[in-house]
Amino acid sequence: MRYDVASNRLTSCCSPSRSPTAANAIVSVDGGTDTSITFVNKSGTEVSIYWVDTRGSSRHYADVAAGADHYQHTYSGHAWRVEEKRARRTIGQCVATVCDSLVEVGDGQLTLTEKKTKRRSVKKLGRAAGGCAIVDATESPDGRFTAAIKETAAKGGRTLQLRESAPGTGFRHPELTKSYEYAKPGDDRSLRHPCMLRGRRRKPVPLEGGLPWFAAWSVEFLRWHKSSKYAMFLFNERGHQMLSVFAVDTAGRVRTVVEERSPTFIDYSGKQIIHFLADELLWSSERDGYNHLYLYDLASGQLIRKITTGQWVVRGVEHVDEGGRTALLTVSGIDPDQDPYCVHYVRVDVDGREPLLRLTRGDGTHRVRFGPERRYYVDEWSRVDLEPVVEVRRSSDGELMAVLESGQPSIGRLAEIGWTPPERFAAPGRDGQTLMYGIVVRPTFHDGSRRLPVIEHIYAGPHSSFVPKAWSVSECDTMRELAELGFIVVQVDGMGTSNRSKAFHDTCWRNVADAGLPDRICWMKALAQRYPSQVDLDRVGIYGGSAGGQSAMGALLFHPEFYKAAAADCGCHDNRSDKQWWNEAWMGFPIGPHYEAQSNATNASRLQGRLLLTVGELDTNVDPASTMQVVKALIANDKDFELVVFPSKGHGAGESSYGRRRRMDFFVRSLIGVEPRAHRVVTTTTE
Numbered sequence: 001m002r003y004d005v006a007s008n009r010l011t012s013c014c015s016p017s018r019s020p021t022a023a024n025a026i027v028s029v030d031g032g033t034d035t036s037i038t039f040v041n042k043s044g045t046e047v048s049i050y051w052v053d054t055r056g057s058s059r060h061y062a063d064v065a066a067g068a069d070h071y072q073h074t075y076s077g078h079a080w081r082v083e084e085k086r087a088r089r090t091i092g093q094c095v096a097t098v099c100d101s102l103v104e105v106g107d108g109q110l111t112l113t114e115k116k117t118k119r120r121s122v123k124k125l126g127r128a129a130g131g132c133a134i135v136d137a138t139e140s141p142d143g144r145f146t147a148a149i150k151e152t153a154a155k156g157g158r159t160l161q162l163r164e165s166a167p168g169t170g171f172r173h174p175e176l177t178k179s180y181e182y183a184k185p186g187d188d189r190s191l192r193h194p195c196m197l198r199g200r201r202r203k204p205v206p207l208e209g210g211l212p213w214f215a216a217w218s219v220e221f222l223r224w225h226k227s228s229k230y231a232m233f234l235f236n237e238r239g240h241q242m243l244s245v246f247a248v249d250t251a252g253r254v255r256t257v258v259e260e261r262s263p264t265f266i267d268y269s270g271k272q273i274i275h276f277l278a279d280e281l282l283w284s285s286e287r288d289g290y291n292h293l294y295l296y297d298l299a300s301g302q303l304i305r306k307i308t309t310g311q312w313v314v315r316g317v318e319h320v321d322e323g324g325r326t327a328l329l330t331v332s333g334i335d336p337d338q339d340p341y342c343v344h345y346v347r348v349d350v351d352g353r354e355p356l357l358r359l360t361r362g363d364g365t366h367r368v369r370f371g372p373e374r375r376y377y378v379d380e381w382s383r384v385d386l387e388p389v390v391e392v393r394r395s396s397d398g399e400l401m402a403v404l405e406s407g408q409p410s411i412g413r414l415a416e417i418g419w420t421p422p423e424r425f426a427a428p429g430r431d432g433q434t435l436m437y438g439i440v441v442r443p444t445f446h447d448g449s450r451r452l453p454v455i456e457h458i459y460a461g462p463h464s465s466f467v468p469k470a471w472s473v474s475e476c477d478t479m480r481e482l483a484e485l486g487f488i489v490v491q492v493d494g495m496g497t498s499n500r501s502k503a504f505h506d507t508c509w510r511n512v513a514d515a516g517l518p519d520r521i522c523w524m525k526a527l528a529q530r531y532p533s534q535v536d537l538d539r540v541g542i543y544g545g546s547a548g549g550q551s552a553m554g555a556l557l558f559h560p561e562f563y564k565a566a567a568a569d570c571g572c573h574d575n576r577s578d579k580q581w582w583n584e585a586w587m588g589f590p591i592g593p594h595y596e597a598q599s600n601a602t603n604a605s606r607l608q609g610r611l612l613l614t615v616g617e618l619d620t621n622v623d624p625a626s627t628m629q630v631v632k633a634l635i636a637n638d639k640d641f642e643l644v645v646f647p648s649k650g651h652g653a654g655e656s657s658y659g660r661r662r663r664m665d666f667f668v669r670s671l672i673g674v675e676p677r678a679h680r681v682v683t684t685t686t687e
Contacts (some may be wrong), residue, residue, distance in 0.1 A: 026093050027056045029077035036100045040069045043105045045084055047342055052079040071507040110686050136221050140228040145250050146197040147231035153186040162618050164648040183580040188482050191221040194233050195249050210254040211235050235510025239589040240265045257301045258283050264509040270463050286502040307348055325350045338363050341465055341499055357665040359398045364471040382471035385421040418444030427526030429519030438492025441479045453539030453671040457491045459548035461514040462508040462586045465499045467491050485668055490549045494519035508586050513598035515551035521562050539671040545569035553600050560608035565670035567612040567663045570622050572599035577626045604633035610670040616653030
């Protein structure tokens, strides 16, 4: 996580790191406002600027020569990484704030200064003797003290090496080996603890009391109080069952402001909201079973009041009017008659004097944009089967002022070429009560007169929910191209994914291999009951990538009575071999026997049905060894399967044009029983 000073918000991202591929590298958060960063290169060497997307992948934007500068438009909450171009060594990372900022690139550090507020912070100050370093330092408003984070590097950090087996076009090209930092579950972490430094010489102030720093997953600086009397930090205990905001005053005294505990896990990366008011704190918690907002007093640490309540969830704080004491929130599940994943907007009175005001009501997922004075707003909402409705409404009471787009479909014109939107479908999961929500994509030529095999597109990562909710002509294209081969293609969010109740989410706790598969099976059986003449559940396939690759293969291992064929791309088939932050977040710490018990490699002997494995040999997101360990186990158990290794390709190689074609052919052979390549004529010449 990273506190954005100008927007007064904690962005949901991972801790700063020395490497873009390390487990705790920062990532971008969507939904920010327009802003800019000007990078000034004072390092003496050419540097490269990379944008880090919401999944941690880096995208190159610019190279900046020594002594030069680069203006970059961006959005608040977006993460940027700077590295030495020649050495490919990361210098530092930063997150854009609402204010336009200047980032000075020095030798081994970044200094970020907001142009408007002149507030200055230093990221990564270089490592001192003994492996210690000040990695984050921010001056108090009065300039007399500096709050900082001191870090001692982990011993024996893990470095992985990937070998590019075919780097060139000629046979004489040597193999290339690429190294990168990659912490895995159970690996040691750098030790971090807060520091209070006095004066320009930064003389350390001894701390009195505190938290078990040795047990920390991360310790992050949040902000100074306006009085300059104390600074606030965030302590995230390893195992993610305790999260705490604590204060360190200029005399070195440490006290707890708010502490959150959970017997399972705290979703710090996806749900935690920290928003500071002048002397109060808006804090989110799932303690009552749903993610809701609470108001705390900063001075005493006392709970003032619970701001929201009900069987629905707060998704984010979009805006706070401190003078008016109101907050604009994004929520979901607030309308019991609608899809609980659809996003709505509400305004709440922080002090509870006025009831919650619904700003959106249409049956769909909403996106709101306010005018310059925030007196009116544009509400654009849609569903996968409803084109956008665009309305102008009054901010004071949500009253409709004008309809700009009615949502009347151009579907009729699309239907002329055979295009139809996905069908929304909901049915109870494994408990027989809780509804699972998904979509159904059919081939354009299907008239309902014959039963078709079913293919499920799965991604069950616990960090979010994934079934599309908004209108899009192109979002389901990959599902559509499969459907056109003669399949009904579906996608559904099962238990263990996010954005529902805490109990719904907790299904994944130390149980990632579950993947909500029992719920998905119930959902598809209900679909077959609804359309008995269309859906053939004797021929069910499944495909997915990354965590979806793990789930796709797991479907064959743990539910072979239902799933008959699976295509798994770049799967994290063993949670012990994948990235540290993601797997410890859901599987827990320390590493127990449940990790091994859920491994696809451990369970390879159970394989039934047909399996296609794909992997890119240069995957820096999921270690390619995860797939190759599965291959080794399958061979040891004399199992038949298909394997495609993509030379020189990285994560998601199976979604390349060749990978998609191989997957389509695989399902046609496995579920329809037709050889899709039979039309190709091979000619031979004999002399």
